[in-house]
Amino acid sequence: MPLRVFNSLTRRKEPFTASKDREVKFFVCGPTVYDYLHLGHARTYLAFDIITRYLKYSGYHVRYLMNVTDVAERVVQRAEELKRDPLDLARQYQAAFLEDMQSLGITSINQYERASDYIPQMIAQVEGLVKKGVAYETETGVYFQVNKFPRFGELSGQSHEELGLRRLELCSSKRSPEDFSLWRKYEKGLGWDSPWGYGRPGWHIEDTAVSMAHFGETYDMHGGASELIFPHHEAEIAQAEALTGKAPFVRYWLHTGLLSVEGRKMSKSLGNVVRIRDAIKEYGVPTLRFYFASFHYRKPMVLSLTRLRKATAELTVINKNLQAFTTAPPTTNPKQERRLQVLLERSESAFKRSMDNDFDTPKALSVLKALAKNLSSLRVNQEAKLTAEATFQRMANALGIMPQYSPQ
Ligand SMILES: [Zn+2]
Numbered sequence: 001m002p003l004r005v006f007n008s009l010t011r012r013k014e015p016f017t018a019s020k021d022r023e024v025k026f027f028v029c030g031p032t033v034y035d036y037l038h039l040g041h042a043r044t045y046l047a048f049d050i051i052t053r054y055l056k057y058s059g060y061h062v063r064y065l066m067n068v069t070d071v072a073e074r075v076v077q078r079a080e081e082l083k084r085d086p087l088d089l090a091r092q093y094q095a096a097f098l099e100d101m102q103s104l105g106i107t108s109i110n111q112y113e114r115a116s117d118y119i120p121q122m123i124a125q126v127e128g129l130v131k132k133g134v135a136y137e138t139e140t141g142v143y144f145q146v147n148k149f150p151r152f153g154e155l156s157g158q159s160h161e162e163l164g165l166r167r168l169e170l171c172s173s174k175r176s177p178e179d180f181s182l183w184r185k186y187e188k189g190l191g192w193d194s195p196w197g198y199g200r201p202g203w204h205i206e207d208t209a210v211s212m213a214h215f216g217e218t219y220d221m222h223g224g225a226s227e228l229i230f231p232h233h234e235a236e237i238a239q240a241e242a243l244t245g246k247a248p249f250v251r252y253w254l255h256t257g258l259l260s261v262e263g264r265k266m267s268k269s270l271g272n273v274v275r276i277r278d279a280i281k282e283y284g285v286p287t288l289r290f291y292f293a294s295f296h297y298r299k300p301m302v303l304s305l306t307r308l309r310k311a312t313a314e315l316t317v318i319n320k321n322l323q324a325f326t327t328a329p330p331t332t333n334p335k336q337e338r339r340l341q342v343l344l345e346r347s348e349s350a351f352k353r354s355m356d357n358d359f360d361t362p363k364a365l366s367v368l369k370a371l372a373k374n375l376s377s378l379r380v381n382q383e384a385k386l387t388a389e390a391t392f393q394r395m396a397n398a399l400g401i402m403p404q405y406s407p408q
Contacts, residue, residue: 001354001356001357002015002016002356003015003016003058003355004016004079004256004356004357004358005252005358005359006254006298006358007251007252007253007254008229008253008254008255009154009155009248009250009252009253009368010178011157013357013358014252016252017124017252017292018060018220019218019219019220021061022059022061023060023061023062023063023218024055024060024061024062024063025051025063025065025215025219025221026048026062026063026064026216026221026222026223027064027065027067027207027210027211027215027218027219027221027222027223027250028044028045028048028065028066028109028206028222028223028224029066029067029069029223029225029228029232030066030067030068030069030097030112030267031068031069031074031097032069032072032074032075033068033069033070033075033090033093033094033096033097034042034071034072034074034075034077034078034089034090034093035078035081035093036093036096036100036275036276036277037096037097037100037275038181038266038273038274038275038276038277039259039266039274039276039279039303040258040259040266041276041286042100042104042224042276042279042288042292043225043256043259043292043301044223044224044225044256045101045104045106045321046104046106046288046289046292046293046400047223047256047292048064048108048223048254049104049105049106049107049108049109049231049400050293050297050361050398050399050400050403051086051223051297051359051398052064052108052109053397053399054355054359054398054399056108056398057394057395057397057398058352062108062110063110063111063214063215064108064109064110064111064362065110065111065113065210065214065215066109066111066112066113066397067106067112067113067114067115067172067206067207067211068090068094068097068112068113068114068115069115069203069206069212070086070087070090070091070094070114070115070116071090071115071116071119071190071200071201071206072115072203075089075090075190076189076190077374079190086189086190087116087190088110089114090114094112094114094154095112095150096277097330098112099277100276100277100280103276103277103285104135104276104280104285104288105225105285105400106400107290109198113210113213113214114276115201115206115207115209115210118209118213119192119201120396121209121210121212121213122183122201122205122206122209123183123192123194123195123201123263124143125205125209125212125243126183126194126196126201126205127183128243129144129194129239129242129243130142131140131183132242132243133148134148134149134242135182136175137196138171138174139173139174139185140171140173140184140185141173141181141182141183141184141185141196141199141202142181142182142196143174143175143179143180143181143182144180144181144182144235144238144239144242145175145176145179145181146163146176146178146179146180146238147176147178149238149241149242150244151237151238151241151247152178152237152238153234153346154237155229155230155233155234155236155237155253156229156230156233156234158230163178164177164178164187166178166230166231167233168180169181180202180204180231180235181202182201182202182204182205182239183196183199183200183201183202184199184200184201184202185197185198185199185203186198186199186200188227203232204231204232204235204236204239205239207232207236208236208239208240208243210357211236212240217246217249218244218246218248218249219238219249219250219251219253220238220250220251221250221251221252221254222236222250222252222253222254223253223255223256224254224256225252225255225256225258226255226256226257226258226298227258228255229253229255230367233253236249237249237250254297254300256297256298257295257296257297257298257299257300257301258300258301259300259301259302259303260300260301260302260303261274261302261303261304262302262304262305263302263304266303267309268370274303283308283312286315286401287308287312287315289399289400289401290311290314290315290365290401291307291308291311293361293362293364293365293399293400293401294311294361294365295361295362295366296358296359296360296361296362297359297361298358314369315401317369317372317373318368318369318372318396320376321372321373321375321376322372322375322376324375324376324377325372325375325376325378325385325388326385328379328391329379330381330382330385331379331380331381332381333379333380333381334370336378336379336380337380337381337384339378340375340378340380340388341384342387343371343374343375343378344371344387344391347367347368347370347371347391347395348391348394348395350367351364351367351368351395355376355398356368361399364395364399365399365401367395368392368395368396368399368401371392375388375392
C-alpha cells in the first residue's frame with residue numbers, strides 16, 4: 001500500500017505522489033514573532049516534523065520551507081506598548097522561536113524566511129492582481145475582490161451564502177465585506193513605499209510571496225494549523241491562482257487539530273497558556289515528543305497532566321525493555337535469531353502500514369512499544385542485536401522520539 005494522505009482540499013485520503021523525482025516541496029505557515037511560542041505552536045510544528053521525517057524515511061527528498069511573520073499588526077502593537085522598534089522586537093522573538101525549535105529537536109526545516117525580506121515580491125504580486133482586475137485600490141488600501149474568484153470557499157467548504165455572512169477586516173471602503181486586504185495604507189510607523197503610497201502588506205500575501213519565491217507557481221504540500229484554513233489559506237489559494245492562472249496552487253493541504261489544556265481552550269484570558277520553554281523544563285523533550293506523537297495530527301489534542309505522566313511511564317518501559325535487550329551478553333541461538341528476524345520484519349511493515357495511513361502515529365507508537373517488549377526477552381548474537389537496534393532506531397527516528405537508551 002502506498003502512502004495515503006488526507007487532503008483538506010478534497011476532504012479525503014488520497015495516494016501521495018511527489019511532482020518529480022520524489023522531491024517534495026513543503027511549506028508551513030510559521031509563527032508571528034511578537035512573544036514566546038506556546039504548546040499550540042509545538043503541536044503543529046512537531047506534527048509536521050514527524051511527517052517530514054517519515055517522508056524522508058520513505059525515500060522522499062523534502063524541501064521544507066517556513067516563513068516567519070515579522071510584519072503584522074500584533075508585532076506593531078506589541079512594539080508600541082514596549083516602545084520598541086517593531087522589526088527589532090520581531091528579531092528577538094524569532095531568535096527565541098528558533099531556540100525552541102532546536103530544543104524540541106525539530107531539525108527537518110531546511111529554510112526559514114522572514115516576511116520583511118520579501119516586500120518587493122509582495123508588491124509585485126499585488127500589482128499583478130490589480131492588473132488582472134481581481135484587486136482594487138481604495139483610500140485605505142488594496143483589496144482582493146473575492147467574487148472575482150469563483151473557487152473561493154472551496155478549501156473551507158463554504159458556499160457563497162456562508163461566505164457572505166463572514167465579515168473580514170471591517171472597513172467601509174471595501175466593495176464587499178468578504179474582500180481581504182493585500183496592502184494597507186499607513187501614514188507612519190512600520191512600512192514601505194509602494195505604488196499605492198506608504199504602507200504594509202496584508203498577512204495572506206506575505207506567505208504567497210515567500211512560498212512562490214522559492215517553489216514557483218505550484219508546489220506539492222502546504223501545512224498549517226486548522227484555524228488557518230479560513231480565511232488565510234483560502235486567501236493564499238485565491239491570490240496565487242488568480243495571479244498565475246494555474247491550479248491547484250498546492251496539491252496537498254494538511255492541517256493539524258487544536259490543542260486544549262485539560263479540556264479547555266488555551267488562551268491568554270484563561271491564563272492557561274503554556275510556553276514551549278516552560279514545558280520543556282517541566283517534562284523534558286523525550287516525554288513531550290512521545291506525548292505529542294501519541295495523538296493523530298488531525299485530531300484535537302488534550303494536554304493533561306495525568307496523560308503526560310502516563311506517557312513518561314510508557315517511555316520508561318520502552319527504555320527498560322530495550323536496555324534489557326541491548327545489555328544482555330550476546331549468545332548464539334539460531335532459533336531465537338530466526339524469531340527475531342521475523343519479529344523485525346513484521347514490526348517494520350506494521351509500522352509502515354500505520355504511517356502510510358495518513359501518518360497514524362498513535363498506531364506506529366504501539367508497534368514500537370510491542371517491539372521493545374518482545375525484544376526484551378530475546379537473547380541473540382552480536383550481529384543480530386545490532387540489526388535489531390538499527391531497525392528500532394530507524395523507526396524511532398522517523399517519529400523523532402528519542403528513547404534514552406544507547407545502543408552498544
Ligand atoms: Zn500562512
